[in-house]
């Protein structure tokens with residue numbers, strides 16, 4: 001077929017005839033295919049499209065998207081079709097579609113306009129590629145690359161990336177920024193006494209507690225085994241100590257329930273450093289030094305660099 005140039009026969013009437021040969025051919029193709037006239041009414045489709053939108057061809061022909069789908073989705077299709085008619089050729093875009101029975105799929109549309117004997121745009125032929133599996137895998141991989149499996153906090157790589165962005169913003173706008181490095185005290189004993197599984201649960205317990213106490217704008221990172229980094233944007237030194245003390249006291253006051261008669265009490269030590277135009281590496285290193293100091297002061301302690 002010759003798209004977007006004059007045709008030997010009138011393509012629109014050829015498509016409207018729904019010739020058995022054409023139908024047979026496109027029904028053998030496993031990808032959904034549909035075609036519409038210039039007014040957006042369906043002229044036909046293949047078997048894969050019927051299966052895809054879960055509506056029979058005979059109920060589809062002559063109808064517009066507004067008669068078949070909910071208004072929101074129909075508007076999307078309509079405006080994409082109009083954009084193609086106004087700028088004829090090939091149009092590609094990704095979208096979420098719902099079948100008439102409501103299930104959602106991620107798809108990639110490939111639409112091509114066609115013209116009639118007078119070289120006027122007369123309709124379009126659309127092909128749909130189902131990319132749901134690819135999208136789901138993509139978001140799973142993004143999730144795995146971004147978050148720590150055990151705690152759900154940012155992993156070290158993503159945390160440092162976000163910290164880099166926050167650091168740049170702070171530097172450019174001459175804002176405050178505080179870094180808290182938090183380490184669970186005597187965590188080896190927890191593993192030794194209760195086993196690794198309880199140790200894992202204890203880390204989750206701490207991460208959940210931190211999440212509940214933090215502000216929306218804070219960046220919480222699982223930096224290493226039992227070590228967490230917290231980046232507090234627009235927080236000056238005095239407030240950083242207040243926040244760190246709040247975290248320390250909150251965790252010291254909480255108990256993790258192991259059984260009806262057993263509870264686990266955990267404490268943390270926290271090192272603080274605040275932005276004073278030093279590099280990001282130095283900022284984190286200073287928090288580490290302050291943490292070391294807090295550990296040496298009998299733990300369950302907060303120290304500023």
Ligand SMILES: Nc1nc2c(ncn2[C@@H]2O[C@H](COP(=O)(O)OP(=O)(O)OP(=O)(O)O)[C@@H](O)[C@H]2O)c(=O)[nH]1
Pocket residue numbers: 150183184185186187188189191195196197198199200203224225226295299
């Ligand atoms: N269960 C569990 N344990 C972990 C994980 N990551 C690190 N750890 C344990 O955390 C413990 C850290 O021990 P140390 O570095 O000696 O520190 P600590 O016992 O907490 O002592 P201080 O930091 O000096 O208070 C080790 O026993 C690690 O095996 C984890 O993902 N799960």
